[in-house]
Every structure is written in structure tokens, then in C-alpha cells.
Amino acid sequence: xxxxxILLSATFWAAAVRIxxxxxxxxxxxxxxxxxxVLNLGIEGIMAMGAFTGWITVYxxxxxxxxxxxxxxxxxxxxxxxxVLTAPFGLSQHVVGLGITLLASAVAAFAYRVSxxxxxxxxxxxxxxxxxxxxxxxxxxxxxxxxxxxxxxxAFAVAGxxxxxxxxxxxxxxxxxxxxSPEAVAAxxxxxxxxxxxxxxxxxxxxxxxxxxxxxxxFSSFFFEMVNGRGWVCIALVVFGAWRPGKALLGAxxxxxxDALQVRLQQTPMGADIPYEIFLMAPYALxxxxxxxxxxxxxxxxxxxxxWRKGER
Amino acid sequence: xxxxxxxAPGPARRFGLPALALAATAALGSLLALIAGAxxxxxxxxxxxxxxxxxFALLETLNRxxxxxxxxxxxxxxxxxxxxxxxxxxxxxxxxxxAVLIGAGTPALSGPLLLPFMALAAMLAGAxxxxxxxxxxxxxxxxxxxxxxxxxxxxxxxxSMLLEGPLKxxxxxxxxxxxxxxxxxxxxxxxxGLRLHWGFGxxxxxxxxxxxxxxxxxxxxxMRAVGENPAAARYAGMPVERTIALTALLSGGLAALAGxxxxxxxxxxxxxxxxxGFGYAGVIVAMLALLHPLGVVLSALFVAGVxxxxxxxxxxxxxxxxxxxxxxxxxxxxMSLAILLTRFRVARD
Numbered sequence: 001x002x003x004x005x006i007l008l009s010a011t012f013w014a015a016a017v018r019i020x021x022x023x024x025x026x027x028x029x030x031x032x033x034x035x036x037x038v039l040n041l042g043i044e045g046i047m048a049m050g051a052f053t054g055w056i057t058v059y060x061x062x063x064x065x066x067x068x069x070x071x072x073x074x075x076x077x078x079x080x081x082x083x084v085l086t087a088p089f090g091l092s093q094h095v096v097g098l099g100i101t102l103l104a105s106a107v108a109a110f111a112y113r114v115s116x117x118x119x120x121x122x123x124x125x126x127x128x129x130x131x132x133x134x135x136x137x138x139x140x141x142x143x144x145x146x147x148x149x150x151x152x153x154x155a156f157a158v159a160g161x162x163x164x165x166x167x168x169x170x171x172x173x174x175x176x177x178x179x180x181s182p183e184a185v186a187a188x189x190x191x192x193x194x195x196x197x198x199x200x201x202x203x204x205x206x207x208x209x210x211x212x213x214x215x216x217x218x219f220s221s222f223f224f225e226m227v228n229g230r231g232w233v234c235i236a237l238v239v240f241g242a243w244r245p246g247k248a249l250l251g252a253x254x255x256x257x258x259d260a261l262q263v264r265l266q267q268t269p270m271g272a273d274i275p276y277e278i279f280l281m282a283p284y285a286l287x288x289x290x291x292x293x294x295x296x297x298x299x300x301x302x303x304x305x306x307x308w309r310k311g312e313r
Numbered sequence: 314x315x316x317x318x319x320x321a322p323g324p325a326r327r328f329g330l331p332a333l334a335l336a337a338t339a340a341l342g343s344l345l346a347l348i349a350g351a352x353x354x355x356x357x358x359x360x361x362x363x364x365x366x367x368x369f370a371l372l373e374t375l376n377r378x379x380x381x382x383x384x385x386x387x388x389x390x391x392x393x394x395x396x397x398x399x400x401x402x403x404x405x406x407x408x409x410x411x412a413v414l415i416g417a418g419t420p421a422l423s424g425p426l427l428l429p430f431m432a433l434a435a436m437l438a439g440a441x442x443x444x445x446x447x448x449x450x451x452x453x454x455x456x457x458x459x460x461x462x463x464x465x466x467x468x469x470x471x472x473s474m475l476l477e478g479p480l481k482x483x484x485x486x487x488x489x490x491x492x493x494x495x496x497x498x499x500x501x502x503x504x505x506g507l508r509l510h511w512g513f514g515x516x517x518x519x520x521x522x523x524x525x526x527x528x529x530x531x532x533x534x535x536m537r538a539v540g541e542n543p544a545a546a547r548y549a550g551m552p553v554e555r556t557i558a559l560t561a562l563l564s565g566g567l568a569a570l571a572g573x574x575x576x577x578x579x580x581x582x583x584x585x586x587x588x589x590g591f592g593y594a595g596v597i598v599a600m601l602a603l604l605h606p607l608g609v610v611l612s613a614l615f616v617a618g619v620x621x622x623x624x625x626x627x628x629x630x631x632x633x634x635x636x637x638x639x640x641x642x643x644x645x646x647x648m649s650l651a652i653l654l655t656r657f658r659v660a661r662d
Contacts, residue, residue, distance in 0.1 A: 041458065081646075088314055091649050094397050094458065098596050099645045106638030113633035114349045232462040239456065277474035284463045284470075295455045310315050 002268040003261075012260055013144035017152060018218065020256035022047070024155040025210030026234040027241070027248050028162045029075075029203035034238055035166060036199030037179035037303040041097025042082050043207050044231030045104030046075050050208025052108035055215035055222040056115060058125045068151070068212055075208025076201045078104050083197035090307030101231070109224055122221035149217045151209075156249075158206060163245035175199050179301035182308040192308040207231070229284065236287040240294050243301060251290070259283045316657035327655050334647035342640050349632040356630055360637075363625025364618030370625065372508050376579060378610075378617035380405070380588070382516035383571035384595025385602065385609040385616075386523050391443075391564035393527070393604050394540040396450070396557055398443055400461030401568035402592025403468035407442045408435035408569025410472060412576040413480065413491045413583040416498025427497055432515075432573050439569020440562040442468070447561030451554040465592065473585055482582070491583040500578035512574030516610075519567060523606040526563075536560050568592065594620075597645045603652065616641055 006012050026047055033040040040046075054071035058064055078100055085096045116123070128149035138146070166172035175195055177185045182192040210230075215222050237255065241248025262279040265271045271279065319326070339357055346356035364374050384401040391398035398404075411434040420427055442464065449455040476489035483492075500511045527533035535556045538546040547553045571591055576583055598616050602608030623637035 039458075085646065085650065088316075089650060089653060090316070091653060095596075095600055095649055096646065098399065098593075099642050099649070102593065102597070102638060103642035103646065106635050106642055110345065110349075110633050110635035110639055113635060117631070117633075229463070229466045232459060232466075236459050236463070239459070275474045275478060277470040277477075281467050281470045284466045288460050288463050291455050291459060292449060292453060295449075295453050 002265070002270065006261060006264045010144065012264060013257075014147050015260040015263070016253065016257040017144050017148055018256075019259050020252045021148075021152045021155045021217070022210040022213045022230060023234055023237065023252040023256060024159055024249060025213065026207045026231060027237045027252050028158055028245060029206030029210065030234050030238045031203075031241070031243060031245060031248055032162060032166070032175070032206070033200050033203035034304055035179045035243060035301055036175045036196045037182065037301055037306065037308070038083065038086055038196050038200050039093045039097060039235075039305050040079075040082060040100075040200060040203060040207075041094060041235070042078060042100030042104060042204065043097075043234060044227055044229070045101030045106075045108075046078050046204050046207040047211030047214075047227045047231050048108045049074050049078060049104040050211030051215045051226055052112055052211075052222050053208065054212030055125060056111070058216060059123065064128055064216055067216055068209055071208045071212035071216075072205040075211075076205040078208075079201035079204025080197065082204065083200035086200070086307070087193040087196040090309060093305050105227075112222060112224075122223060124220045125216070127215075127220040128217045151213050151217045154209075155213075158209075159245050159249045166245065176301070178308075179303050182303050186308075186310065196308075207234075210234075233283070233287050236291050239300075240287075240290045242294065242299070255283065255286065255290075258286055314659050314661060316653075317660045319656060319658055322655050330651040330655050331648060334644065334651035337647050338640055338644040341643050342636065345636050345639060346630070346632055349636075351630045351632045356626055356632055356636075359626035359629055360619065360622035362622070363629075364622030370621065374614065374618045374621045375509055375513055377621050378613040379510075379513045379516050379578070380571035380575050380591040381594055381598050381613035381617055382513075382520060382610055383574065384568050384591050385598030385613050386516075386519055386606055387564045387566075387568035387571075388595045388599035389602060389604040389606060389609055390523060390527075390536070390567065391560060392540075392599060394536040394557060394560040395543070396447060396540075396560050396564065397458045398446075398461055398561070398564050398568075399458055399596065400443060400446065400464045400592070401564075401571070401595045402465045402588060402590065403461070404439035404442050404565045404568035405572040405575075405588050405592050406468050406472050407438040407565075407572065409572030409576045409583050409587055410475070411435040411438045411569070412498070412573045413494070416494040416577065417480075417492040417582070418495065420495050420498055423495075423497060427495075428500065428577070431498060431577060432570065435569045435573035436566035437569075439565040439567075439572070441565070443561040443565030443568075444558060447558055451557050469585070472583070476583065476585060480583070489585060493582045494577060498577060499581060500574065510574075510578030512578035515570065515574060516613075519570065520606050520610050523563075523567070527606060532556070532559065568595070571595075594641070597641050600645050601648055 030040055030043055050071035053074040054067040057070040058067040082100050085091045086093045128151055130147045131150055132146040174190055178192050178195040185192050214226055237248055237251045240251040262282050266276055266279045342357050343353035346353045363370055365371055387401045412431050415431045415434055446457040446460040450457045480491045482490050503509050503511055503514055535551050539553050539556045543553055575587055598609055598613045601612035619637045619641055623634045627634045
């Protein structure tokens with residue numbers, strides 16, 4: 001029973017938590033945007049931008065956390081653009097989002113080429129180190145918890161914070177109302193579009209941090225295409241999680257566990273007979289399947305993708 | 314701020330704002346050139362020259378525009394009915410796969426029917442690939458943006474699997490590529506001696522046919538109505554779900570023709586780098602054309618020109634080719650805003 005062996009191995013759980021980290025950041029980011037009523041398809045490009053900005057900042061000599069901050073700022077900048085175009089101007093969220101993804105990925109690639117014109121092998125930085133390697137020898141839970149870098153812990157904290165702010169604070173109530181019944185928000189004298197722009201900026205900042213995890217913690221170099229569909233998976237995870245941070249977090253962990261499993265199954269004798277592409281397809285196929293299964297139960301925010309114009313409706 | 318509708322926008326607004334959007338894109342291009350350490354205005358000139366400045370450049374641009382017309386049409390048709398098909402990339406590869414399956418090596422079929430058969434099979438594959446997400450949308454309410462996007466990744470892996478397995482060219486020196494198409498499975502050139510194949514002609518015909526369909530037929534009217542207001546369309550007794558399914562078949566089929574035309578007209582075999590994102594660029598092409606099928610031809614020429622021109626400029630001036638992607642994404646955003654502002658003015662609350 002190879003599967004059982006894998007599931008009982010500590011490195012498997014450590015890998016699952018590691019793979020989940022960028023997904024948790026970006027899924028929470030997307031969830032915040034969508035809760036405010038804005039579908040953010042810029043996610044894939046914003047993650048690439050965050051991966052690049054974080055990496056280049058550290059490569060230039062800054063501290064790793066400064067890199068994370070710079071990545072977040074770059075994400076918020078693209079979030080501002082997305083928010084202004086989709087909220088007050090009410091442009092199609094599909095078109096703007098895809099435009100932002102193309103723009104942000106291209107800006108990242110362009111800036112990489114301009115700053116490192118002659119490089120063929122992507123240079124490396126010194127990435128984040130595990131929080132408490134001494135405790136990592138604990139069976140199973142040790143590696144899963146303590147062999148992780150601080151960004152992984154930050155991801156779980158962000159998930160908790162997202163849930164707390166959205167459900168336990170007046171600001172969170174206002175953000176959710178902007179996505180459910182904007183007219184009620186406006187009747188309170190609050191600015192629907194202001195809330196939406198703010199939510200998209202914060203959400204995009206988190207997406208960029210998710211991207212930065214890839215360069216500052218997981219791979220230590222920047223590659224084109226390194227986001228590789230993770231952003232789109234996160235959009236599916238938000239639906240899978242029924243727009244709730246707790247369920248979305250669980251979804252991200254499940255997805256990551258499955259991803260870690262397929263990598264390990266490839267190396268088993270049984271897996272050697274199957275083309276590796278089948279294993280690589282599985283996570284994407286699983287995302288589609290999850291969407292199909294959950295779609296009937298999931299209730300999207302009522303005003304998702306509907307621009308708010310004062311005096312209409 | 315709020316937006317006030319303008320009852321009758323004057324020509325200054327209707328033409329001035331889109332022109333301003335293009336000017337803003339050009340200004341951004343100059344800025345990027347400056348950042349990359351090149352001469353700002355020279356770079357724009359080099360892009361234009363590299364795209365349209367010589368017979369060779371022009372033919373290259375027309376060749377590059379061919380798949381973009383198909384994917385642009387695919388997106389335009391789908392978006393018009395508010396079917397968000399972002400999976401043109403996958404449908405393109407589905408078409409390319411069929412072209413190779415039927416036409417590579419020694420085709421079972423031969424004679425004048427081979428090419429039409431390849432094209433039809435390609436269209437069918439692309440159409441069915443989009444029908445799935447469309448049915449999931451209408452039957453189960455599954456968002457088609459995510460499903461079509463994820464299918465792009467699945468399809469590329471599927472093609473990779475076939476190119477390293479059953480479709481692998483045994484003489485390919487280990488490269489994952491298919492066997493070459495048979496001679497009669499290749500689209501001929503339009504004019505002998507000029508490097509432009511009939512895929513381009515086919516793309517023009519497709520644009521014309523889509524335009525006729527949309528403007529002259531009931532189905533075309535229904536597709537528009539479903540996009541503008543599905544509830545009203547349903548109330549008026551239109552078969553909304555059937556219309557979306559038919560839109561999906563048409564859109565997927567058109568995108569697949571891009572793959573067929575690239576394989577059969579240009580490359581002659583299938584590799585994993587057949588499309589440098591033609592499917593995604595189709596979204597830009599369609600939006601810049603305001604989803605108008607004839608406009609798609611013009612905007613595909615523009616987008617292809619920027620790509621081809623940037624390649625040639627990059628060799629001369631050393632500015633990274635990614636400038637093309639930035640300019641096109643910016644043009645998309647600027648133009649969307651400009652078009653909105655031709656109909657609305659910004660007023661203070």
C-alpha cells in the first residue's frame with residue numbers, strides 16, 4: 001500500500017502545508033475581493049508581480065520582510081487600478097481582470113529582463129529559513145508545523161484575521177454588505193465604491209504576498225510562468241469554500257495535500273507506468289470537479305460582478 | 314464621482330477618446346523604452362517599421378494575425394453572448410491535434426477532401442471542448458471562466474503526453490514533436506512565392522461569415538439578446554440554454570481553426586510551443602474590436618503588428634519583447650475606459 005505509506009510520512013504533510021501556503025494567501029485575497037462584490041481575475045498576474053517584486057527587492061540587498069512588504073505594495077498598486085476601473089467606472093470585471101493579469105505578468109517579465117539583461121541562469125537569493133528546526137523532529141506534526149518558514153505561519157494568521165475582520169468587525173460587515181446589498185451600504189452613508197476599491201487593494205496585496213512566497217520561501221529564484229495557474233486554482237477554491245475563509249482554508253489544504261500526493265505517486269513503481277502528465281493534470285481536473293460538486297450549494301455574494309451606480313435599482 | 318449618460322455624444326468624443334487611448338499607449342511605450350535605456354521615440358518607430366515597413370515584415374504580420382483573427386472571433390462570438398470563453402488556447406490545441414491526427418505521416422484519406430475534413434474535425438474537437446464548460450454553466454451554474462482557464466492547462470499537458478507518447482515523431486531526435494503533415498495535408502500558399510498561406514484567406518472568410526450570422530440571422534440576434542439580457546430573452550421565448558450551447562460550439566470551433574491553420578498552413582507539425590498565447594491574446598483582439606467580427610480582422614492586424622514589430626525592434630534596440638505584452642494589455646484597459654467615456658461623463662456627487 002504505497003498510498004498509505006505516503007500518507008503516514010512526515011515529509012508528505014510538510015509538503016502539503018508548504019504547497020498550501022501561496023494558495024492560502026491568494027485565496028484569502030480573492031475571497032476579500034469577491035465578498036466586496038468584485039471578481040478579481042487579475043490574481044494570476046498579480047501573483048507573478050508579487051513573486052518578482054519580492055525577489056528583486058531581496059536580490060538588491062533588502063531584508064526578506066522588506067521584500068514581502070514590497071511585493072504587497074506592488075499587488076496593492078495593481079489592485080488600485082483594478083478597483084478604480086471596475087468599481088466607480090463599472091467596467092467589465094472579466095475584461096479588466098484579464099487585462100490586469102496580462103499587464104502584471106508582462107510588467108514583471110519586462111522588469112526582470114531590464115534589470116538582468118545578460119542572465120541565463122536565474123540568480124538565487126537566501127530564502128526564508130524554517131521557524132524552529134529544532135522542533136521539526138517531532139513525529140508527523142513536527143515537520144508539518146516547525147519545518148515551515150515564517151510565511152507559512154503568516155498565511156494561517158492571515159486566514160484567521162480575514163475571518164475575524166469580515167465577520168467580527170463593523171468594517172468587515174460593511175465590506176460584505178458592499179458585495180451583498182450595496183444599496184444598504186449607500187443608505188448608511190458609506191461609499192460602496194470606496195469599500196470595493198479598498199477590498200480589492202487589500203486582496204490584491206495578499207495575492208502578491210502569495211506570489212512572493214514562491215520566490216522568497218519556496219524556490220529562491222524568479223522564473224517566468226512560475227505561478228503556473230495557481231491563481232486560477234484559487235478562484236476555484238473560493239467557490240469551493242463557499243466564500244467562507246475557514247472552508248476556503250480547508251480547501252487549500254486539501255488541494256495541496258492532493259498535489260503533494262500526486263508528486264509522490266509519480267515516483268512509485270505503479271506511477272512509473274503512467275505518463276507524468278496525468279499526475280500533473282490531476283490538480284486542475286480536481287479543481288473543476290470541486291467546482292461542479294460545490295456549485296449547487298454555494299451561494300455567491302448577491303452583488304458579485306454587478307457595478308454599483310447610485311440611483312439605479 | 315458618478316457617471317452621467319451622454320444622450321448624443323459628438324464626434325469629438327466618439328473618435329477623440331479612442332485616439333487618446335492609443336496615444337496614451339504610445340506614450341507608455343516611449344516611457345518603457347526610456348526605462349530600458351533606449352531612445353524613446355525611435356523604439357515606437359522601430360516597432361512600426363518592423364511590423365509594416367517591408368514586404369517581409371508585412372507578410373510576417375499577416376501570418377501572425379491569422380491565428381489571432383480566429384481566436385479573436387472565437388472570443389468575440391462568445392463574449393457577445395456573455396459566455397466567458399477564456400479557453401481559446403485549449404481549443405486551439407484541440408484543433409491542432411486533430412489536424413495532426415488526420416494529416417500527419419501517411420493520411421488514411423487522400424485527395425481534395427483531406428483538408429476540409431481536417432478543418433471540420435478540428436472545429437468539432439474545439440467545439441466539443443467548449444461545450445462541456447457551457448453545459449456546466451447552463452445546467453449547474455458552474456462559472457465558465459475558471460473551467461475554461463483550467464482546461465488550458467489540462468489540454469497543454471494532454472498534448473505534451475501525446476507528443477511524448479503515441480504521436481511522437483520517431484525521427485524527432487528526442488524532441489517532443491509530431492510527425493510532419495503529408496504534403497496534401499498542407500494549406501497551399503495564396504500566391505506562389507509569397508510566404509502567406511490560405512489560413513489567412515480562411516480567417517477573412519470566417520470573419521465575414523460570423524458577421525453575416527450575427528447581423529442577418531435569427532440565431533445571431535438571439536446570441537446578442539442572450540448576452541444583453543438573458544432574463545428578457547427568456548421572457549421573449551428564446552431558447553437561452555440552446556443559444557448558449559450553440560454559441561459555445563461556434564466559438565470553440567473558431568478557436569480550433571487557429572490551431573488547424575497554424576499546423577497545416579505554417580508549421581507543418583505539432584510542437585508544444587505552437588501557440589505563444591494566441592488564445593489569451595484573442596481576448597485583447599476581440600475587446601479592441603468592440604466584439605465586432607470585421608473589426609476583429611483590423612485589431613488582429615494591429616496586435617500581430619505589435620508582436621512582430623516588437624520582436625524586430627528588440628533585436629535592433631535591445632528593449633525586451635515583453636514591451637509588446639505590456640502595450641497590448643494597456644491598450645485593452647485604456648480603450649475599455651475610453652469607450653465607456655464616449656457614452657458617460659464623470660460628474661461629481
